[in-house]
Amino acid sequence: MMPFLSNMADVVHANEPLSPHTYFGLGGAARWFARPQSMEQLREILGQCRDENIRSYVLGLGANLLVDDDGVDGVVVRLNSPAFRRMEWELEANPPRVTAAGGVDLNRLILDAVRQGLGGLECMAGIPGTLGGAIRMNAGGRFGQIADVVREIVVVDIDGRERTMSAAEVGFRYRGSNLNNLLVCQATLELRPEDPAELRRRYMEIWDYKKRTQPLAYPSAGCVFRNPPGHSAGQLIDRAGMKGRTIGGAMVALEHANFIVAKEGATARDVLALIALVRREVAERFGVELELELEIWSSRHARSEELVAGASGGGF
Template sequence: MSWFDDLPESVCRRRAPLGPLTWFKLGGPAEYLMSPRSTEELASIIRCCRDSGMPIRFLGLGANVIVADEGIAGAVIRLDGPAFIDVKIDGRRVFAGAGVDMTKLVRRLVREGLSGLEHLAGIPGTVGGGISMNCGGKYGEIATAVEQVDVIGPDGQAYTRDRDDLEFEYRQCALNGDCVVGATFKLTPIDPAELDRLFREIWMYKQNTQPPLGAQSVGCIFRNPDGRSAGQIIDAAGLKGQRLGSAYVSDRHANFVLADPGGKARDVIDLIQLITQRVEEHCGIRLEPEVKIWSDELEKVTGGPADALSRRKHSVRCTPAAKV
């Protein structure tokens, strides 16, 4: 694509490995990896992709993405440049760029005594990824603090969308292809010492119930069905410790799949499918993945990544459950 080829390598890299940019540290390259320098450049890239029919994906810290070993066609856009990592605090309103690291943002807000995002303690990712996933847990979701979200639409136009318009639900919202460029949060001033105590309590809860933060994983693989715990359902199906090649189910939290260093995305994807099948056989519940699987092959078979695994045609390699 000639316009892309005229961009400097710092903005557009061809066949750029994505594995190191994800928490799983697995998977192949993107055809194009784009790091726009400004909102205007981002809009031009989006328009250019749309006009040429090139698929676009947005990548935050890759804390909820698995990339197929063979890589993916099209453009992956990462908002990691200075234009997208700004934080502005104005009284109880906080604006954060889409590329802002949520962990750092939450820690800063705790120090400032601004309450509303501390329940995201221990959830890695960017503001853009957090909004897209409506990340959260038993203490709350990001959506409750969101006031407005600035986006670039698939037409390359900039819009500001209100919280209601985004229709936040459990681990999703109606971005409809928009790229988040920043978000305004409305927070509540409270005593920083009290906020710090709350933050530490939530952080410790996560540390005590999940694999270590540095492990190669993406957090919970499956959505909790109808308020039930997917982890408990997987555990009840006898799958804790189940291994498939380089991937295995955590012994600590059965909704976490972990990978060995240097492992294969294929093993993780096959293990996800194996868990889905075994759980359905065991209790009739069809688990739905929360993780986003970026695979041209799966999308070709199924018409989209969301239900890629449920309609997948390939057979799965099985190995007996093994202690890890």
């Protein structure tokens, strides 16, 4: 039998360090790292993973991700070739639409929409990531979320089967969706014509707000925990006296207690240990179990999930 992925040598590399591919800049290597150039190659990679029972993971910009120090024992797929960064604008449609591939940079898309006087995406100004990652996470915040503009998406499942899903089928919820085992390769978004000057002003205002309220001096992956119903995770962590708490090089940010930042020398295990400590303190003081928003990829699944109960483990 043909050795695993040996026919894909030009787009698959072994032992690729993942830290440069994530915002945290932490963690070990992927056993295999694949950059498919087409849907056919993507299907072939997923098919071989299924046949060999090897776990596959899809990586966006790594802006909501912590990779464990031991790395990932599977295939990490990165959708950044031109085939997965296409954008097609339909300005005359009613409402105007854009159909974009899953690997498109979200901020590129937002800027292009703002420049063309199309509203609906500017509420996500300053949120790093790809379109696929934003849809999987239902990225957003106090100004709006991606679910508000998604009309339909095209996904590929573990068997390499392509399927179109309506926004209702995606099951968008607060910072999440039902897309755990599905890879987003394309999405159609419906936007609305707006006065370009007013749109630009709102975009800048939201960007400024983010810069003022988020710790940007050190690497992080945004909010670590989802807000529990009726509470702000950041406020609970702050009230538990955790701001500035440090384990190794990981620190609960001073500007926003729901961010953990990676200072010099930090390891993924420092971050995992600090997450576990924060959860324990908040549970003991307020009886609230914080649920992770951050995704954690680890080759020692069971143990990392024990460490920080609620970790997704990722992959499919």
